[in-house]
Amino acid sequence: MSDARSSYTVALIGNPNCGKTSLFNQLTGARQRTGNMAGVTVTSREGHKTWRGVDFHFIDLPGIYSLANSRVEEMVARDYLIETPPDLILNVVDANNLARNLALTSQILEQGLPVVIALNMLDELEKQGDSVDLSELSLGLAKPVIGSDGRSNSHISALMDMLLDNVDQQAEPLLINYEPHLEQAITSLEHAGLTRWQSVRWLESAGEGVALLSDDQREEGHRALAQLASRHDESPAEMVAEGRYGYIHGLLHKSSSEHQDQSAADHWLDSIALNRWLGIPVFILLLWVMFEATFTLGSYPADWIDAGVSWVGQQVGAFMPESLLKNLLVEGLIAGVGGVLVFLPNVVLLFFFIALLEQSGYMARAAFLTDNLMSKVGLHGKAFVPLVMGFGCNVPAIMSARTIEEPRARLITILINPFMSCSARLPVYVLLAGIFFTEHAGTVLFGLYMLGILVAFAIAALLARTIPEKHDEAFIMELPPWRFPSPRSMLLHVWDKAGDFLRKIGGVILVGSILIWLLQSFPQQGTPWLEQLGHFVAPLFAPMGFGWQETVALLSGFIAKEVIAASLVVVYQTDMNDMAGLQAALGSALAPASGLALMVFTLLYMPCLATIATIRRETGSWRWAGVSVMMGLVLAWIGAWLVYTLASLWL
Amino acid sequence: MTLTQLKARQQARIKAIAGPEPLRQRLVALGVLKGLQVSVSATSLLGNPRIYFIGKQQICLRSAEAGYIEVELQS
Numbered sequence: 001m002s003d004a005r006s007s008y009t010v011a012l013i014g015n016p017n018c019g020k021t022s023l024f025n026q027l028t029g030a031r032q033r034t035g036n037m038a039g040v041t042v043t044s045r046e047g048h049k050t051w052r053g054v055d056f057h058f059i060d061l062p063g064i065y066s067l068a069n070s071r072v073e074e075m076v077a078r079d080y081l082i083e084t085p086p087d088l089i090l091n092v093v094d095a096n097n098l099a100r101n102l103a104l105t106s107q108i109l110e111q112g113l114p115v116v117i118a119l120n121m122l123d124e125l126e127k128q129g130d131s132v133d134l135s136e137l138s139l140g141l142a143k144p145v146i147g148s149d150g151r152s153n154s155h156i157s158a159l160m161d162m163l164l165d166n167v168d169q170q171a172e173p174l175l176i177n178y179e180p181h182l183e184q185a186i187t188s189l190e191h192a193g194l195t196r197w198q199s200v201r202w203l204e205s206a207g208e209g210v211a212l213l214s215d216d217q218r219e220e221g222h223r224a225l226a227q228l229a230s231r232h233d234e235s236p237a238e239m240v241a242e243g244r245y246g247y248i249h250g251l252l253h254k255s256s257s258e259h260q261d262q263s264a265a266d267h268w269l270d271s272i273a274l275n276r277w278l279g280i281p282v283f284i285l286l287l288w289v290m291f292e293a294t295f296t297l298g299s300y301p302a303d304w305i306d307a308g309v310s311w312v313g314q315q316v317g318a319f320m321p322e323s324l325l326k327n328l329l330v331e332g333l334i335a336g337v338g339g340v341l342v343f344l345p346n347v348v349l350l351f352f353f354i355a356l357l358e359q360s361g362y363m364a365r366a367a368f369l370t371d372n373l374m375s376k377v378g379l380h381g382k383a384f385v386p387l388v389m390g391f392g393c394n395v396p397a398i399m400s401a402r403t404i405e406e407p408r409a410r411l412i413t414i415l416i417n418p419f420m421s422c423s424a425r426l427p428v429y430v431l432l433a434g435i436f437f438t439e440h441a442g443t444v445l446f447g448l449y450m451l452g453i454l455v456a457f458a459i460a461a462l463l464a465r466t467i468p469e470k471h472d473e474a475f476i477m478e479l480p481p482w483r484f485p486s487p488r489s490m491l492l493h494v495w496d497k498a499g500d501f502l503r504k505i506g507g508v509i510l511v512g513s514i515l516i517w518l519l520q521s522f523p524q525q526g527t528p529w530l531e532q533l534g535h536f537v538a539p540l541f542a543p544m545g546f547g548w549q550e551t552v553a554l555l556s557g558f559i560a561k562e563v564i565a566a567s568l569v570v571v572y573q574t575d576m577n578d579m580a581g582l583q584a585a586l587g588s589a590l591a592p593a594s595g596l597a598l599m600v601f602t603l604l605y606m607p608c609l610a611t612i613a614t615i616r617r618e619t620g621s622w623r624w625a626g627v628s629v630m631m632g633l634v635l636a637w638i639g640a641w642l643v644y645t646l647a648s649l650w651l
Numbered sequence: 652m653t654l655t656q657l658k659a660r661q662q663a664r665i666k667a668i669a670g671p672e673p674l675r676q677r678l679v680a681l682g683v684l685k686g687l688q689v690s691v692s693a694t695s696l697l698g699n700p701r702i703y704f705i706g707k708q709q710i711c712l713r714s715a716e717a718g719y720i721e722v723e724l725q726s
Contacts, residue, residue: 065682066676068676069680070673070676071677096707097682097708099682099706100681100708103680103682204676204679206676233667234685235668235672235675235679237672237675237676238668238675238684241679241684242685262704262709270692270693274692274693274702275693276693276694276695276696277696279693279695279696280696364711368693368700368711369695369696371695371711371713372695372699372700381700474674474677474713474716475700475711475712475713476674476677476678476681476710476712477711478708478709478711479708479709
């Protein structure tokens with residue numbers, strides 16, 4: 001190595017669900033999520049690691065099945081490899097589905113790119129009583145192969161050493177022998193000036209997947225395809241695949257023991273989760289348990305935080321001289337920020353459960369269970385992931401709708417996402433449900449989420465009938481095996497979300513609380529501005545029994561939904577600056593029916609600023625962002641009024 | 652017969668795959684190939700979609716797509 005460099009780029013490539021992102025996290029220490037659902041990693045991520053004085057720049061490409069398909073993720077990976085070839089590819093291969101994973105490997109090898117192969121999830125394979133001979137496989141592929149496991153760090157140094165050893169790997173393109181007619185076609189394309197791998201790629205993608213061809217080459221390509229079509233019923237894609245799998249089976253014959261079917265535990269889990277009659281009840285039960293646990297388990301640490309916040313408030317109150325600054329600190333800042341901070345445990349729990357659904361493999365099963373219902377409203381099972389992610393935060397959820405290719409289904413998924421009640425709305429529910437429905441708070445919570453889902457579906461059905469249909473995208477989904485989520489990645493994920501929440505409290509909510517307090521405290525003589533504003537808009541909300549305080553809180557929630565809770569705390573300035581005080585004040589000011597209506601209004605009304613901006617970006621127009629805002633406001637008003645009217649009769 | 656006609660607990664082998672080119676490419680990429688053993692793994696409440704064991708993997712398909720996959724029963 002005469003020209004030893006100090007930095008190298010390594011790209012991670014692998015099938016969806018092969019544990020690639022976990023490995024990426026281990027290598028770079030980056031804090032990201034591994035989804036168990038195809039295509040969660042849509043855009044590539046980057047990270048660094050310095051190893052033995054050499055800087056490695058890692059790129060996590062989207063999970064793909066092939067380099068020859070024309071799906072978004074595949075095009076991202078394909079273009080990347082051609083336009084900015086990395087110094088080395090780390091091909092992550094799931095040991096439990098070797099043949100299919102190696103099909104992608106064979107495409108990379110044909111292209112003659114330098115590769116190191118990480119055989120992932122060997123532990124799962126061994127649990128099944130199967131084995132792979134790594135050295136035999138390495139010999140067959142003529143590439144270094146190393147065992148890896150996304151759940152433990154023990155193999156990372158060996159892997160890094162192997163990467164370091166291979167940064168100057170000289171790669172010879174792999175040569176697979178295809179069926180004679182296919183070989184003829186390849187030869188004719190080679191004569192036209194294509195390389196062998198380009199010729200194969202052209203044929204297996206039926207004329208896509210190879211860029212920058214001259215007109216002559218293109219013509220020759222179409223002629224070769226036409227000739228193949230006249231000779232064979234099979235598509236060229238199938239014929240190429242047969243060649244690939246022939247090569248792979250030859251390899252595995254020597255290196256891999258024969259596989260069993262699904263494990264007994266997986267079979268048992270699936271027999272319940274996918275059961276024709278039990279599947280949907282179990283799904284609904286799981287969701288209910290999730291919300292119930294979010295509320296009940298979260299209330300214990302919430303009490304401790306509440307006690308801490310009141311203590312701080314009392315200390316500041318006792319030691320600071322009476323002044324405007326003291327009021328700002330105690331009534332504006334500590335009360336407002338503390339009022340939202342209390343909900344940290346609930347929010348963290350909710351994200352924990354969503355991550356659990358995703359990483360265990362249940363999310364894909366739920367997509368199967370709900371596909372039929374989804375298809376009735378112009379969506380399909382794939383829209384399920386963005387919708388459940390919406391329970392966490394609508395912003396990444398709307399971005400994840402990129403995995404849906406059919407434009408209409410994608411637009412509908414984006415527009416209904418704000419009705420999936422995000423975690424920012426949770427504080428308002430927890431606060432109000434705790435006051436007005438102490439005994440059944442978990443059930444009220446569950447009911448609100450269900451109402452959100454129902455409204456989302458109704459709107460989707462309506463949109464599906466108004467937006468013109470384009471071609472319907474086929475719903476083909478691989479079910480990942482059940483996996484026990486790694487505690488490490490769950491912890492990282494929850495830690496990340498807690499950090500996001502705290503940053504939001506330190507930013508938007510802090511500013512919002514101070515702003516509300518200012519508007520509330522000035523002018524010092526006469527009616528405060530906030531109250532004036534509240535009274536001005538209040539008639540609009542009077543039919544639901546809201547006072548000017550609730551009106552103001554709802555207006556402020558436009559910035560971020562957590563601010564609603566903070567505003568309620570600030571405007572209901574009670575002598576005690578703790579939750580109990582606020583609860584007492586709210587409980588006496590509002591009728592239970594109004595409390596319920598306030599929750600429904602919070603659930604349905606316009607998305608927060610960040611979400612509106614995301615809708616605008618993802619749909620490419622202000623028009624749809626505007627539609628989303630208007631739709632939310634109208635529905636919220638009607639919904640809250642209905643709930644108030646009906647609940648007044650019963651409660 | 653096609654995959655949609657396969658009943659629970661029946662074993663079959665894929666004979667041919669028809670349908671539009673993008674669908675065929677998609678199936679091939681997922682490792683759905685001629686000659687593979689198939690059986691029904693799960694059926695949703697209304698019968699569509701279904702999950703099939705194809706080779707060693709479980710794949711969820713709607714009837715519209717499964718109808719393009721020709722299979723023959725195995726005893």
